[in-house]
């Protein structure tokens with residue numbers, strides 16, 4: 001089926017108390033694996049792409065992969081641009097048919113962040129896309145940009161969150177709530193009460209960044225607080241590399257590339273299925289479609 005807008009998908013997830021898994025694709029094979037995983041679980045899925053990945057491929061190539069696989073799938077699929085600072089890239093994706101975009105101007109002062117987010121809102125509205133915007137800086141490395149603890153994580157305050165989201169019409173709100181991109185060095189310090197407070201005051205589904213390495217209880221509490229989109233990237237990168245190199249290590253004489261590609265595909269699909277199920281997406285495709293249509 002055609003790609004779907006992220007806004008109704010996440011509103012439905014928040015209302016029903018689960019989160020839609022969002023995975024950062026790496027190539028065609030991972031794209032297909034995430035949509036097939038969703039299909040096998042009758043779940044919605046968000047296929048998202050980092051700005052670095054579309055610089056390597058292109059917004060058109062990526063669109064054609066995702067739209068082609070989604071077209072033959074009964075599962076609702078969102079194609080989302082993750083953390084983007086470049087309005088021209090955002091515009092091109094929206095014009096090409098992507099169904100959600102993220103403006104990340106969180107390194108800017110509040111007013112500038114809001115102004116840029118409003119400009120992207122216009123682009124998103126014009127093309128029928130969902131919009132995600134970020135307030136407060138999330139720790140870790142995203143697209144080679146590093147936000148360290150020394151710089152201090154500026155947790156988003158509920159007051160700022162309300163001031164920001166009330167002037168936008170967001171599909172997803174990314175707030176700094178203690179999670180970080182990449183593997184956690186110690187115990188993650190997730191501010192569960194803050195998530196709940198922000199969500200109860202804004203009523204906007206929250207995007208939980210830094211999903212890799214959070215245990216099931218943490219995920220459960222984040223979803224209960226209002227996180228309706230959970231991002232997984234680092235975990236996938238590791239499974240992608242290790243399944244490929246692991247197959248070669250175990251089968252050093254096998255030079256049939258399709259065997260390696262399939263081992264990698266199956267390992268990635270297993271990861272996607274376990275995360276979709278853990279976040280509560282199993283069996284939700286039909287309900288989502290009735291709301292997103």
Ligand code: 13P
Pocket residue numbers: 024082083142180181182183208209210211212231232233234235
């Ligand atoms: P991880 O790399 O920690 O999984 O975070 C992904 C993410 O939030 C992408 O925006």
